[in-house]
Amino acid sequence: MKFETIPNSRLLAGLGVCLVVVFYCALxxxxxxxxxxxxxxxxxxxxxxxxxxxxxxIRLPRALLALFIGATLGLAGAALQGLFRNPLAExxxxxxxxxxxxxxxxxxxxxxxxxxxxxLPFGGLAGALASVVIIFMxxxxxxxxxxxxxxxxxxxxxxxxxIALALNFAPNPYAIQEIVFWLLGSVSNRSINELxxxxxxxxxxxxxILYCGRFLNALTLGEETASxxxxxxxxxxxxxxxxxxxxxxxxxxxxxxxxFIGLVVPHLIRPFVGYEPRRxxxxxxxxxxxxxxxxxxxxxxxxxxxxLKLGVITSLVGGPFFLFLILKTRNTLL
Amino acid sequence: MNQQSYISILSALILMLAVVSPHLLAAGGAAxxxxxxxxxxxxxxxxxxxxxxxxxxxxxxSSATSLQxxxxxxxxxxxPLNNATVEEIIPYRPDLVVGSxxxxxxxxxxxxxxxxxxxxxxxxxxxxxxxxxxxxxxEWTGNxxxxxxxxxxxxxxxxxxxxxxxxxxxxxxxxxxxxxxxIGANTLENDVLKYAGFRNLxxxxxxxxxxxxxxxxxxxxxxxxxxxxxxxxxxxxLASSYLGHPVLDKIVDNKERLFIPSRLRACAxxxxxxxxxxxxxxx
Numbered sequence: 001m002k003f004e005t006i007p008n009s010r011l012l013a014g015l016g017v018c019l020v021v022v023f024y025c026a027l028x029x030x031x032x033x034x035x036x037x038x039x040x041x042x043x044x045x046x047x048x049x050x051x052x053x054x055x056x057x058i059r060l061p062r063a064l065l066a067l068f069i070g071a072t073l074g075l076a077g078a079a080l081q082g083l084f085r086n087p088l089a090e091x092x093x094x095x096x097x098x099x100x101x102x103x104x105x106x107x108x109x110x111x112x113x114x115x116x117x118x119x120l121p122f123g124g125l126a127g128a129l130a131s132v133v134i135i136f137m138x139x140x141x142x143x144x145x146x147x148x149x150x151x152x153x154x155x156x157x158x159x160x161x162x163i164a165l166a167l168n169f170a171p172n173p174y175a176i177q178e179i180v181f182w183l184l185g186s187v188s189n190r191s192i193n194e195l196x197x198x199x200x201x202x203x204x205x206x207x208x209i210l211y212c213g214r215f216l217n218a219l220t221l222g223e224e225t226a227s228x229x230x231x232x233x234x235x236x237x238x239x240x241x242x243x244x245x246x247x248x249x250x251x252x253x254x255x256x257x258x259x260f261i262g263l264v265v266p267h268l269i270r271p272f273v274g275y276e277p278r279r280x281x282x283x284x285x286x287x288x289x290x291x292x293x294x295x296x297x298x299x300x301x302x303x304x305x306x307x308l309k310l311g312v313i314t315s316l317v318g319g320p321f322f323l324f325l326i327l328k329t330r331n332t333l334l
Numbered sequence: 335m336n337q338q339s340y341i342s343i344l345s346a347l348i349l350m351l352a353v354v355s356p357h358l359l360a361a362g363g364a365a366x367x368x369x370x371x372x373x374x375x376x377x378x379x380x381x382x383x384x385x386x387x388x389x390x391x392x393x394x395x396s397s398a399t400s401l402q403x404x405x406x407x408x409x410x411x412x413x414p415l416n417n418a419t420v421e422e423i424i425p426y427r428p429d430l431v432v433g434s435x436x437x438x439x440x441x442x443x444x445x446x447x448x449x450x451x452x453x454x455x456x457x458x459x460x461x462x463x464x465x466x467x468x469x470x471x472x473e474w475t476g477n478x479x480x481x482x483x484x485x486x487x488x489x490x491x492x493x494x495x496x497x498x499x500x501x502x503x504x505x506x507x508x509x510x511x512x513x514x515x516x517i518g519a520n521t522l523e524n525d526v527l528k529y530a531g532f533r534n535l536x537x538x539x540x541x542x543x544x545x546x547x548x549x550x551x552x553x554x555x556x557x558x559x560x561x562x563x564x565x566x567x568x569x570x571x572l573a574s575s576y577l578g579h580p581v582l583d584k585i586v587d588n589k590e591r592l593f594i595p596s597r598l599r600a601c602a603x604x605x606x607x608x609x610x611x612x613x614x615x616x617x
Contacts, residue, residue: 032550048584054550057581109570174512174573181572189514189549191579307546 006272008279015286019067022293026063027055029300057191065187065195066296066310067289069251070261072202074288075281076244077262078269079209082216082277083240084139086148087267087329091248092259093322094148095131095155100245101182102162103127104253109170121201124253129245131155136241145329184311185258187296194254205247206285212240213278220277258310260318261288261295267325367476368430368451373398374418374441375433377601378455380406381468382432384484384604385477388413392426405597405605420444430474458602460525461492467602484604491607492529499531499614507532507592508552510582511563512573516547522602530613532559549576553585559616560585561592592616 006014027036032054039051073091080089080096091097107113107123138151163182167175215236218226223233251258265287266280273279295313302308370392373379379398382391383406396415401407416422418438423431423445431445435454442452453474458464465485472481507527509517517523518534518541527534535555536547552560562577569578582591598609 030550031548032554050554050556053553053581053584057579057584058549058553111570113570170570172568172571172574174571178572189576189579191581193580 008273008283011272011283012286015283015290019286019290019293022290022297023063023067026066026293026297027059029297030054030059061190061192061195062187062296063293065190065198065255066293068195068199068202069187069255069258070292070295071285071289072205072247072251073258073261073292074265074284074286075206075209076248077288078266078277078280078284079212079216079240079244080262081266082219082280083237083244084148085143085219086145088145088149088263088322088325090260090263091128091244092257093156093263094135094152095159096128096135096244096248097252097257097259098156098159098163098183099131099134100124100128100249100252101257102159102166103130103249105163105166105170105182107253109167109172109175111171117197118201121198121250121253124249124251125201125245126249127159128249128252129242131159132241132245145326180309181256183257184309184315185252185256186299186307186309186311187255188299188307190254198250198254201250202247205243205245205250208239208243208246210281212236212243213281215240216277216281256309256311258292258314260314260322261291263325264314264318264321265291267321368428368474370426370428371430371432371475372416372423372426372428373432374416374423375437375455376400376403377434377603378432378471379410380404380601380603380605381455381471382475383409385468385471385480386475387477390475392428393423402596403600405601405603407597420448423450424448432471432474457522459520459522461488461522461529461606464488464522464602464604464606468604488604488607492610495607495611495614496529496531499617502531502614502617504531504533505558505617506535506555507559507561508535508547508555508557509561509563510547510552510577512571512576514546514549514576515544516541516552517544518542522606523599526599526606526610527613530610531617532613549579549581553581556585558586559590559592561594561613563594589616 032050034051034054036055039049039055042049042052043056076096077090080091080094081087083089101124103123103126104120107120112123113120134155135148135151138154139147142148160183164179167179170176215226215231218229218231219233227233266284269283269287270280273283292310292314295310295317298313299308299310367390369390371382371386371390372393373382373391374395376395376397379394382394383398391413393414393416394410396417398404398415399407399410414426418433418441420441423441428450431442431450431452433442433452433454435456442454445452455467455471456463458467465488468481468485469478472478509523511517516536518539519537520542521544524534524537535557539551539555541547560582562582568574592613594609594612598605598612
């Protein structure tokens with residue numbers, strides 16, 4: 001299969017239109033039949049009708065959360081693949097998401113989330129940051145897939161066990177059942193509050209990552225070349241790490257660990273952007289948003305009431321894709 | 335089989351006899367009802383405290399002293415507490431073990447295998463079934479007269495409460511619990527709502543028992559009142575965050591949100607009349 005590189009503006013516009021369409025569809029899905037138009041009219045008249053309450057207090061926060069978290073995971077996946085120069089890097093696979101979930105769990109279940117609005121996403125950020133730093137320490141200068149994946153397996157295992165441990169000791173008796181949320185992720189029954197506390201950190205992370213776009217381009221030629229082109233490799237690498245930690249940490253802290261979006265999306269989009277990491281960033285952001293909004297629609301259609309977790313859908317799609325990537329790259333990259 | 339295994343089986347039998355026989359002997363000589371009753375459930379803890387002589391009670395569960403969950407917490411005093419494990423129960427040499435039929439199945443099965451008398455209270459789903467439960471519990475523990483007077487008192491209190499609030503209109507209600515669960519038909523809670531003068535919209539939607547309800551359905555139903563089940567006092571969980579969703583503030587006012595104290599509704603018993611009064615008052 002051969003792909004033509006599409007001009008940036010046309011690619012982004014196409015993805016943008018797609019996103020608007022799926023986002024509108026997400027607002028239509030729910031157990032109660034409501035008319036979007038009537039709900040909008042009621043809302044503009046400041047009448048709190050059943051339709052406007054369902055649209056603005058339930059469906060809109062949920063769809064927006066799916067949109068921003070999907071965007072974050074798509075962008076973070078593209079950034080990590082550029083940073084590690086490794087096509088298998090992804091927040092879930094290398095353990096950043098579980099690290100973030102652990103940080104969020106420690107803040108949420110032990111009463112620290114009530115201290116300040118930013119405590120919860122900050123916990124996620126700290127956990128994510130710690131796990132990226134450990135990954136860097138584990139893999140050193142290795143570019144090998146095996147090293148990265150094994151480091152990810154280890155961090156994921158430790159992170160998952162520590163989440164279970166923390167939930168076991170949490171004072172709330174419901175806590176231990178909620179491990180499913182943290183390991184598989186969901187945006188169901190979240191309100192505008194969760195969106196508002198996560199959004200600033202997500203946007204901060206996006207800005208930092210997008211700022212590093214040119215550096216990621218240079219990095220494809222190797223660290224020495226990037227240095228010789230005038231990039232402060234060490235500093236910018238830290239920038240990227242903090243950017244990823246901020247947005248992934250915030251996303252995971254309100255929606256749990258939703259896997260594989262960051263792996264699948266950059267791979268689907270890469271051929272269209274001429275394998276240029278900087279162009280991949282914005283397109284992956286839109287692609288991730290589309291994919292997660294679609295996944296959340298699927299979750300709702302497949303299980304009305306009984307909550308299927310988002311990670312089930314994304315892993316069912318992403319898991320086989322991951323295997324395919326390993327098969328495809330094992331001769332060239334191992 | 336060789337000699338060694340014969341010996342080990344024999345010694346196991348002797349050990350079992352040693353454990354069981356004191357109980358068998360005691361059962362024969364019981365005078366009026368059992369004299370060493372052990373409760374292994376919160377609800378039977380409370381029934382014992384209400385009904386039995388203190389000298390009959392050998393042990394209650396550790397939840398019996400919880401001021402939040404137990405209506406009879408103040409009455410526990412120095413009665414020894416257990417955690418419903420077989421190891422803790424056997425030393426009391428109980429002549430009757432009581433518990434709820436839905437809890438501690440392993441413990442009750444094991445105790446029965448060892449030859450102990452275990453009686454399990456069936457969870458009532460109506461006020462009528464509470465009367466049946468009280469009567470049966472009176473028979474089990476040899477306190478029939480006390481049971482009859484508790485039932486008479488309940489019936490009288492219900493009549494008084496219903497007379498007191500008879501002129502108030504019937505209001506609609508949805509019970510919304512952590513994790514988005516609601517309580518529909520065929521439940522004691524449903525019957526309590528009816529006695530307190532409320533229509534249970536969850537039951538009218540066709541929900542039976544304890545089931546998940548989508549928040550959208552709650553909004554669509556437009557209940558006059560919401561009963562938010564906050565029997566967990568620690569709010570730091572996703573389950574409890576269901577009760578803090580901002581849209582709930584928009585569908586009912588603060589005064590239309592009921593939080594029934596858990597000690598009134600955690601178990602079925604004479605305390606339900608207080609729960610009925612608590613709710614009818616807000617109607």
